[in-house]
Amino acid sequence: MNNIPGHVGRWTLNQLAIGARVSVLMVETMTWMIVAPLRGKGLRLKAAVENFVEFGVRSLPIVGMICFLVGVILALQSSYTLGKWGANRFIATLVAVSALREMAPLMTAILITGRSGSAITAEIGTMKVGEEIDALEVMGLNPVKYLVVPKFMGMLLAVPCVTVVAMFIMIFGGFFASVLVVGVDPSIYIEMTTQSLGEKDLFIGLIKSVFFGIAICWVGVYRGMQVEGGAEGVGLQTTSSVVTSIFLIIIVDLVFTVLFYFV
């Protein structure tokens, strides 16, 4: 029992140290992304575009498929309740609003975490183990500028873009199930959808997705930089990267949902 204050203290100090390291990484990334280009130090735009294609464009098939299915599920689940009241036309409203504000950003972020968050950790971790990060530093190339900033820019752009596509596909999934399975009139469904949506819903979804992107990239990079030892360390940090980043995504989601509930 005597140890409890000690444990709490050590845990707190440890968390503060992690917070400090993440903050240093954030500041460095921002400096190399925003301040350094203004001073003419250049950005690796080509690498950023390659990362955008890898994180965004290549994730479209899987995100599209999953979001279509989630749309179908949302429609059928809501019909289960709404149908009892003869209110099946409101499936459209429910699907549209949940897709834009919640489900499309969330599903996209979780899928990109699994696909690319883990890949970022594994790549940087392997580079660290193989002394490649040290080699960059000795050559006078800042690893943050060379590796992190292009990934960050790619991710910051990819997540919102994919989210927008995911929103449409999810609504189409709902439309597909409602019309073919539940038997809602297509024109009514479309009308209900357009009526229920405003710019605000799209805006909320996009804001969330930007912060999800930041979380995925930073967790991925930070965990990669933490890799020690060999292949085992890479595996350990990659697992931890995915878990941490999904946890953070849910927390960010909660914060914004609460925020917009009151606003």
Place this chain on the structure above:
Amino acid sequence: MAKSEPFIAVENLVVRYGDRTVLDGVSFEVRQGEIFVILGGSGSGKTTLLRALVGLKHPSAGRILFHGEDFTAMSEGERIELRKKMGMSFQGSALLKSISLADNVALPLREHTALEESTIDIMTRIKLELVGLGGFENYLPSELSGGMKKRAGIARAMAMDPEIIFYDEPSAGLDPIVAAGIDELIRKMQETFKLTSVVVTHEMESVKLIADSVCMLKGGRVVGVGTLDELERSDHPYVQQFFARRPDDEFEDSAYARALTGLE
């Protein structure tokens, strides 16, 4: 070799990992144009010393002077300028695995100079030719053998025409023939370009072939500095033991029994 102003002067260097002191008051000088070998057994702190010299590990105390300027006290910008004049060949070659050999060698040129792509292309070919890897421009590092990777690492270290080059265990993990080839390459680089070279190794065979000066480390302290001949005449027991390749004295039987059982 004639005495001249030291290229690198290390003064009372102390490096700690947490509570553990890895380097304890290390001092030596590296002269312009020589091959300076840092020799020591496993755990002697020689790799840490090299990491401190290239600025990958910040020392807890002491100074590292390049041409009289303190490397440890420099700003990030000055540090990058100095690093453009340094090359380093890593133990595991540390080539970027995702890009070709040519791109690896061209990387510092692309990032630090405003040269035309065609010029960079020619320079890359020259550097690869220099280490005997002409024609391997488009290979990925994973497609090469250990010795070839080492050579490619040296080509990349040479990309910016450095004034000094650091080699971390250049012949570790290579067969004797390939290792001798690397030793020869180190010699050739030094003779052709008057390149100051700092080599970390534990292989006596290489030391005999390449060393102008040797600094011997044990437990984070310098136990001998000088030419190979001077060191061979040293009366320090560890230096003699290392040169004679004699193992540590074995446990006395009773001490061994005590260590095993924990009984007095």
